[in-house]
Structures are given as C-alpha cells and as structure tokens.
Amino acid sequence: MRLISVxxxxxxxxxxxxxxxxxxxxxxxxxxxRADSLYGEGLWFEASIAYERVYYLSDDxxxxxxxxxxxxxxxxxxxxxxxxAGDLQRSLVFTADDSLRAEVLYQLALCFYLDGDYSASRxxxxxxxxxxxxxxxxxxxxxxxxxxxSAQSQWNEIAGHLDYWLLESGAPGMVRDSxxxxxxxxxxxxxxxxxxxxxxxxxxxTFIPGTGQVYAGAPGWGVLNAASQLASLGAFGLMxxxxxxxxxxxxxxxxxxxxxxxxxxxxxxxxxxxxxxxxVSFRAAVDGFLINVAAELEN
Amino acid sequence: MALPWQxxxxxxHEGGFRRExxxxxxLMSRGxxxxxxxxxxRLKASDPVRADSLNYLExxxxxxxxxxxxxxxxxxxxxxxxxxxHKSRLFGAYNLAHSGNTVRAASELTSVRVNKGSMPAAMKxxxxxxxxxxxxxxxxxxxxxxxxxxxFHVMALEERRMHQHYETIRDNPPRSPFIGGLLSAAxxxxxxxYAGKAPEGIVSFLYVAALGALSYDIYRGKGPGHPLFIVSAxxxxxxxxxxxxxxxxxxxxxxxxFRYEIDQRILFDMHIPLRNAFN
Numbered sequence: 001m002r003l004i005s006v007x008x009x010x011x012x013x014x015x016x017x018x019x020x021x022x023x024x025x026x027x028x029x030x031x032x033x034r035a036d037s038l039y040g041e042g043l044w045f046e047a048s049i050a051y052e053r054v055y056y057l058s059d060d061x062x063x064x065x066x067x068x069x070x071x072x073x074x075x076x077x078x079x080x081x082x083x084x085a086g087d088l089q090r091s092l093v094f095t096a097d098d099s100l101r102a103e104v105l106y107q108l109a110l111c112f113y114l115d116g117d118y119s120a121s122r123x124x125x126x127x128x129x130x131x132x133x134x135x136x137x138x139x140x141x142x143x144x145x146x147x148x149x150s151a152q153s154q155w156n157e158i159a160g161h162l163d164y165w166l167l168e169s170g171a172p173g174m175v176r177d178s179x180x181x182x183x184x185x186x187x188x189x190x191x192x193x194x195x196x197x198x199x200x201x202x203x204x205x206t207f208i209p210g211t212g213q214v215y216a217g218a219p220g221w222g223v224l225n226a227a228s229q230l231a232s233l234g235a236f237g238l239m240x241x242x243x244x245x246x247x248x249x250x251x252x253x254x255x256x257x258x259x260x261x262x263x264x265x266x267x268x269x270x271x272x273x274x275x276x277x278x279x280v281s282f283r284a285a286v287d288g289f290l291i292n293v294a295a296e297l298e299n
Numbered sequence: 300m301a302l303p304w305q306x307x308x309x310x311x312h313e314g315g316f317r318r319e320x321x322x323x324x325x326l327m328s329r330g331x332x333x334x335x336x337x338x339x340x341r342l343k344a345s346d347p348v349r350a351d352s353l354n355y356l357e358x359x360x361x362x363x364x365x366x367x368x369x370x371x372x373x374x375x376x377x378x379x380x381x382x383x384x385h386k387s388r389l390f391g392a393y394n395l396a397h398s399g400n401t402v403r404a405a406s407e408l409t410s411v412r413v414n415k416g417s418m419p420a421a422m423k424x425x426x427x428x429x430x431x432x433x434x435x436x437x438x439x440x441x442x443x444x445x446x447x448x449x450x451f452h453v454m455a456l457e458e459r460r461m462h463q464h465y466e467t468i469r470d471n472p473p474r475s476p477f478i479g480g481l482l483s484a485a486x487x488x489x490x491x492x493y494a495g496k497a498p499e500g501i502v503s504f505l506y507v508a509a510l511g512a513l514s515y516d517i518y519r520g521k522g523p524g525h526p527l528f529i530v531s532a533x534x535x536x537x538x539x540x541x542x543x544x545x546x547x548x549x550x551x552x553x554x555x556x557f558r559y560e561i562d563q564r565i566l567f568d569m570h571i572p573l574r575n576a577f578n
Contacts, residue, residue, distance in 0.1 A: 045333075045334075046337075053322060244517065247513050250509050250512065251513065
C-alpha cells in the first residue's frame with residue numbers, strides 16, 4: 001500500500017510540474033541533451049539559451065566549457081560572432097583539459113575572424129601556439145592564420161606561413177616547394193599595389209580635366225566631365241563676348257567651377273572604388289587558394 | 300528593494316517558477332535581453348503575484364531595449380500590492396512621457412498612490428512637474444514646483460534644474476514664422492537670420508541676388524520682351540517666393556529644434572533621479 005502511494009505521488013509530481021521544472025530537477029545533463037536536440041533541429045536561438053542554462057546550472061567546470069563551446073556554435077549559426085566571442089572568453093580561465101582549452105582558443109580566434117576583428121583573432125592564434133607549441137598544428141589553425149593574414153593584406157607573410165604550415169603537416173619537400181612557388185608566382189607577383197592611386201587620379205584631373213577618371217579606369221566619365229567643363233567655359237566666353245558679363249559669370253563660370261572641382265573629387269572616388277574592388281577579388285582568390293591547400297592536406 | 304520572488308511571504312521561493320525567474324534575472328544581468336524576453340513570454344502567471352513579477356520583468360527588459368511604449372504597457376499593469384509598484388508606475392509613466400504621450404503620462408502619475416512626505420511622493424511630484432513642462436503647461440508646473448523640497452538627495456539637483464528649464468521656456472517664447480516670412484520678403488535671407496541661421500540667410504540672399512543680377516543683365520541687353528529675360532525673371536521670382544517660404548520654415552524649424560532640445564533636457568532630469576532612486 002505504501003509503495004502504491006509513493007508511486008502515485010511520483011506520477012502526480014511528474015505530470016503536474018512543467019517540463020522546465022522537471023528538467024531543472026534532473027540537472028544540467030538533461031538540459032545538455034535538450035540543447036543538443038534543439039541544435040539538431042536548427043533552432044539556434046533556443047539552443048543557445050539551453051546551453052546557457054547548462055552553463056548556469058552545472059557545477060562541473062568541464063561541462064560548463066563544453067556548453068559554452070556548443071553555445072558558441074549555435075550563435076555562430078545565427079551570425080552572432082561578436083557575442084559568441086564574448087561568451088567564449090568566460091572559459092579562458094579553464095586549464096584542466098588541454099584539448100578543450102585549445103578548442104576554446106581556436107573558436108575565439110575563429111569568432112573574432114568572422115566578426116572582422118583580425119587583430120584579436122591573430123592574438124588568440126598566437127596564444128594557442130604559445131600554449132601548445134607545435135602540437136597546435138591542426139589544419140584549421142594554420143588555415144585560419146592564413147586567412148587572417150590575407151584579411152590583413154600581409155601577402156608576403158603568407159608565403160612564409162605556407163611553407164611552415166606544409167612543413168608541419170609533413171608534406172614532401174617537392175610538394176612544399178611547388179605549392180609555395182605557385183603562390184609566389186600567381187599571387188605574390190600579381191598582388192594588388194596602390195594602382196589606381198586616388199591621390200594621383202585627383203592630381204591628373206586638377207591639371208587636365210577628365211584624365212583622372214581615365215587613369216582610374218572610367219574613360220566615359222572622364223570624357224563627360226571634360227566636355228561639361230569645355231561647354232561651360234564656352235558658354236562663359238560666348239556670353240562675355242556679347243556683353244552679358246553678369247550672366248557669363250553666373251551661368252558660365254558657376255557651372256564650370258562645379259564641374260571642375262566635382263571632376264577632381266569624382267576621379268579620386270572612382271580610383272578608390274577600383275582599388276578596393278581589386279583588393280577584394282584578390283583577397284578572395286588568396287582565400288580560395290588557402291582553403292584548397294587545407295583541403296588537399298586533409299586528404 | 301525586495302522583488303516579489305525574493306519575498307518569503309509570496310511563497311515563490313519554491314518551485315520551478317522561482318528557479319526560472321532566477322535564470323531570467325541571470326540572463327538580464329548578462330545583458331541577454333532577447334533571451335530573457337523569450338523566456339518571460341513563455342512563463343504563465345497562475346496568480347496575481349506571479350503576474351506582477353512577469354509584468355515587471357517584461358517591462359524592465361523592454362525598457363532596457365528602449366522599447367518604451369511596450370515597456371510602459373507592461374509596467375503600468377503591476378498592481379499596488381507589489382513591492383515594485385512605485386518603481387513600475389513611475390518608470391511606466393516616464394516611458395509614456397518619453398514616447399510623447401504626455402497626456403496619459405500625467406494621468407498615470409496622478410493615479411499613483413503614495414504616502415505624503417515619502418520619497419515616492421517627492422518623485423511623483425518631480426515627474427508631474429517634468430510632464431507639465433513637456434506639455435508647456437507652466438501654471439501646472441508652478442503648482443508642482445511649490446512642493447519641491449530639496450529634501451531628497453536623489454532628486455534635489457534635478458528639482459533645481461527643472462526650475463531652470465521652466466525659466467528657459469518662460470524667457471524664450473516661440474518666434475513667429477509670419478515675421479520670418481515678412482523679413483525674407485523685405486530682404487531675401489533676413490527671415491533665416493531672424494531664425495538664428497545666418498549662413499543659410501547669406502546663401503539665400505546670394506542666390507536671389509545672383510538671379511536678379513542675371514535677369515537685369517539680360518534685360519539690359521535684350522529688353523523686357525525677350526524669351527531669355529522672361530525665363531530668367533521667372534526663375535528669379537520663383538527663388539524669391541521660395542526664399543519667403545524658406546524664411547518662415549526656418550523659424551518653424553528653429554522653434555522645433557529649441558523645443559526638442561529643452562524636452563531632452565527635461566526628460567534627462569526626470570530619468571536620472573528615477574534611475575538613482577530605484578536601481
């Protein structure tokens with residue numbers, strides 16, 4: 001009879017208390033399972049809350065780090081790289097497990113890279129190297145470091161990094177040399193320089209209208225600007241010759257100065273845009289090359 | 300100040316509700332406001348005490364997210380029996396005032412129950428004075444100002460500053476857009492100078508003068524019947540009329556800018572004591 005009463009009480013408890021309470025009662029392990037299941041369903045926001053709950057509830061330092069790492073994964077899926085990095089920094093004090101600590105450092109570097117904070121990303125990669133020495137030689141760490149260098153336009157440093165990466169990965173000498181050589185020939189020699197230089201484009205347009213735009217790679221705009229300046233100067237001369245001096249100044253010189261100074265500014269802007277777009281496509285090519293190297297080494 | 304779930308008399312120390320609220324408070328302390336809101340909205344209030352807790356929590360999260368109207372709606376639902384009643388009502392009314400709903404803010408403040416001579420009573424009076432200034436109801440403000448005691452350090456400075464705002468409003472009545480337009484009609488750009496925008500006035504004058512000179516030049520050479528003169532004279536006339544409208548608009552804009560600036564200062568001096576007293 002007593003056993004039946006206890007059984008009934010347990011049933012009532014299980015049915016009456018909400019899921020939240022039951023999960024609380026069952027501890028952080030249950031929440032971790034639930035969080036994993038939410039993550040598996042693609043519910044990143046809900047999963048990140050559940051992982052945070054594990055972090056909040058658990059007394060086990062290792063489990064807290066694990067929950068934090070998984071939360072960072074969920075947040076990365078939502079594109080919240082900065083917040084993921086902020087949360088991961090809570091686990092930096094954890095030193096009991098080398099591989100977990102290395103994972104935290106790597107994820108921090110990755111999140112900062114994805115957030116566009118390349119200096120912070122680099123500093124965590126260096127910390128990872130310092131902590132683990134050469135044993136930190138995971139492909140993804142080398143790849144991330146290369147990508148960070150690319151984002152920082154350190155094209156020359158990438159050649160040295162590539163050599164070290166291949167050496168650490170145990171690639172045969174010939175393969176190593178050929179890959180580094182390929183990078184030097186295809187990327188290092190053709191790296192984007194300061195051309196077109198916005199300052200120079202402005203200077204050209206200052207002395208010969210339209211030439212700055214031509215130099216920046218927009219000849220159409222150059223011709224249009226030069227023609228506008230000629231037309232306004234022509235209007236000025238024509239009106240002045242006919243004795244309309246005030247009209248010549250207002251309707252001739254007014255538009256001329258606008259076209260002249262506007263043309264100089266436009267030449268600089270076009271050069272800036274062209275240079276940036278060249279840099280972006282070059283960086284994308286280098287990133288693609290580094291990803292291919294990592295994939296090859298992985299195979 | 301004790302919160303409902305921290306009070307032993309509410310019986311909320313036990314059970315999942317309290318634990319969930321603790322977790323929500325933890326998230327709020329971390330600044331995870333969206334997450335807090337998500338969890339609050341999933342909680343069900345089975346009794347009035349829990350309803351107060353949820354209204355307060357949700358209102359506070361929304362306030363921190365600067366969703367002030369939504370926050371006001373939640374905070375104003377907190378009942379008088381709650382330990383956070385005064386905080387909720389005063390913040391709720393402030394949120395309404397900040398959102399531009401000063402009429403409702405005044406009415407909500409009037410209905411707040413306070414003990415005479417207490418800090419919430421002085422705070423209510425300061426808030427009502429602030430709302431009266433926001434409404435430019437100077438007589439009502441003076442009624443509240445009489446009760447400014449300076450006796451509570453959390454709001455003594457703001458009480459003095461509120462009176463400075465009153466004096467600024469009293470001494471700077473709005474300027475007339477009609478006079479601005481009239482001045483611009485007399486001398487192009489003068490209406491903008493009257494509105495305190497001298498550089499705009501000079502530019503406006505130069506535009507009209509340059510077009511006028513251009514028309515005169517053509518009139519001198521071609522005579523009044525020439526199409527070029529008609530076109531340039533019409534353009535001058537349009538710019539002249541635009542300058543008059545611009546003069547009036549500049550005065551209106553100046554009035555609005557002045558109003559906005561003073562309103563921001565008043566709201567600031569309503570907000571700071573609330574934060575100091577209830578945080």
